[in-house]
Amino acid sequence: MARYAALLRGVNVTGDSRVAMADLRAWLADLGYTGVRTHLNSGNAVFTAPEGPTERIAAAIEGRLTARLGREVPVVVRTAAELTAVVAGNPLEIRDPARCAVAFLAEDPAPERLRALKPAEFAPEEVGLGEKVLYLYFPNGLGRSTLVPTLERRLGVPATVRNWNTVTRLLALTDA
Known part of the structure; x- marks a missing residue:
């Protein structure tokens, strides 16, 4: 298991880009991630997940966001070490x-x-x-x-x- 940070681009910048941080935490938990915490109201989250390529984790989060929001939200993921x-x-x-x-x-x-x-x-x-x-x-x-x-x-x-x-x-x- 490893700690990661997910950085969502363009979230909560304008009225049509709203994502409640409680929803984001729930969606990340639905993906099986634990210890989920968000920072500010701007699409920053940290969580624990099995070790794996950050690109794969970002793609999973992007898929969940697209399914829930009906629009694409680019996500960059970094490990705690990164x-x-x-x-x-x-x-x-x-x-x-x-x-x-x-x-x-x-x-x-x-x-x-x-x-x-x-x-x-x-x-x-x-x-x-x-x-x-x-x-x-x-x-x-x-x-x-x-x-x-x-x-x-x-x-x-x-x-x-x-x-x-x-x-x-x-x-x-x-x-x-």
């Missing part, structure tokens, strides 16, 4: 945790797409590369980011962004 590595591997200075974030990528982008991502093009935003993540700093706030709205199109892979406070809280919840 979250630990994300936090430890941040190359950017954490000046303000609310303005620092991690873009969790569903898979590694093609190398040519990654090379085409020029951090200077987004200044004063900062970008750091990690394993299936991008570390981000938004001095003007996430809402004014020029990178985030184009991230998936530029990289060609699904992504979901969480601020640093949420990332570290999810890590703590995987240890709980």
